[in-house]
Amino acid sequence: MIVREIYEKIIPEIEKKVAEGLSNGSGFSELAAIVHEWVNKLGVRILEQIAEDADKAFKDSAERKRHWQIVRKDTRGILTAMGQVNITRNYYRHKKTGEYSHLVDEVLKLPAYDRTDEGLKADLILKASGMSYSKAGRSNSYAEVSRQTVMRCIREAGTLVHVPECSKKKSVPVLYVEADEDHVAHQDGQNRQAKLVYVHEGAKRNGKRCELQNVHYFASTSTDTESLWTEVLEYIDQTYELDQIERIYIAGDGAGWIKENT
Incomplete structure (x- = not known):
C-alpha cells in the first residue's frame, strides 16, 4: 500500500x-x-x-x-x-x-x-472569537493566513458567536461599537451582504499603526439584523460593568440596518 x-x-x-x-x-x-x-x-x-x-x-x-x-x-x-x-x-x-x-x-x-479546508476554517472562526483576525490568522504556524481570509471564513459561516474570556466583568469609562457592511460572493454563486460589528475599548498607537484594544468581532450574512445586535448587547452586558460606562460611541456607514437598530 x-x-x-x-x-x-x-x-x-x-x-x-x-x-x-x-x-x-x-x-x-x-x-x-x-x-x-x-x-x-x-x-x-x-x-x-x-x-x-x-x-x-x-x-x-x-x-x-x-x-x-x-x-x-x-x-x-x-x-x-x-x-x-x-x-x-x-x-x-x-x-x-x-x-x-x-x-x-x-x-x-x-x-x-x-x-482553505473546512476544518481549518472552523478553527480560524473559533479562534477569532477570542482574538483579532490578524492573530487568529497567525495562530497556526503550519497554516498562516491573512486577516482578510479569516474575515471571509466568518462571513461565509454566517453569525460568529463570542464567549466572554473571563467571568469577571471589566470596568471601562468608554466603549466603542463600530458597524460596517460588504458584499461577498459565496460558493453557491450568490452575492450576499455581510454585516460586521466590532466592539473595542479604543485605539492605541503602536509605531505607525493604531491597534484596537480588546476588540471582539461579530459577523453575519443573515437578514435578521436584530439577532446580530442582540448578540452584541449580550456580549457587552456579560463582559462590562454597564453602570461604569460613561459613554458608548457608535459609528457606522449610515446603512439602514445600522440606523434602525441603534
Whole structure:
C-alpha cells in the first residue's frame, strides 16, 4: 500500500531528527515540536497520495475511457491545519455532453475555487472569537493566513458567536461599537451582504499603526439584523460593568440596518 510506503519513508526521518534533538540537549517540549512537525508532513503527503491514487483509478477505468476524455493535468493547493496540500489531478471533458470536470474534486467534495479546508476554517472562526483576525490568522504556524481570509471564513459561516474570556466583568469609562457592511460572493454563486460589528475599548498607537484594544468581532450574512445586535448587547452586558460606562460611541456607514437598530 502506497500510504504505508510513505509512512515507512518518513518514520526514519523522524527518528533521525529526534536523535539529533536528544544529542543537542533538546527537552521534551522541543522533541514534541519535532514530532508534531513530521506528523504534519506525513499527513500532508498521505492526503496528496490519496488524491493521486483516486485520480489514477479514474484515469485507468473503462467507464472513464468510455465517457470522459483527458484534457490536461491541473494542480491546486488546499490549505489545511497540517499545512499546504498540493493535489495534481486530471481535467476531463465528457465526450457526449461536453461537460468539463475534475472528477477527483467531486469525489473528495472539494469546492471549485476554495483554497482553505473546512476544518481549518472552523478553527480560524473559533479562534477569532477570542482574538483579532490578524492573530487568529497567525495562530497556526503550519497554516498562516491573512486577516482578510479569516474575515471571509466568518462571513461565509454566517453569525460568529463570542464567549466572554473571563467571568469577571471589566470596568471601562468608554466603549466603542463600530458597524460596517460588504458584499461577498459565496460558493453557491450568490452575492450576499455581510454585516460586521466590532466592539473595542479604543485605539492605541503602536509605531505607525493604531491597534484596537480588546476588540471582539461579530459577523453575519443573515437578514435578521436584530439577532446580530442582540448578540452584541449580550456580549457587552456579560463582559462590562454597564453602570461604569460613561459613554458608548457608535459609528457606522449610515446603512439602514445600522440606523434602525441603534
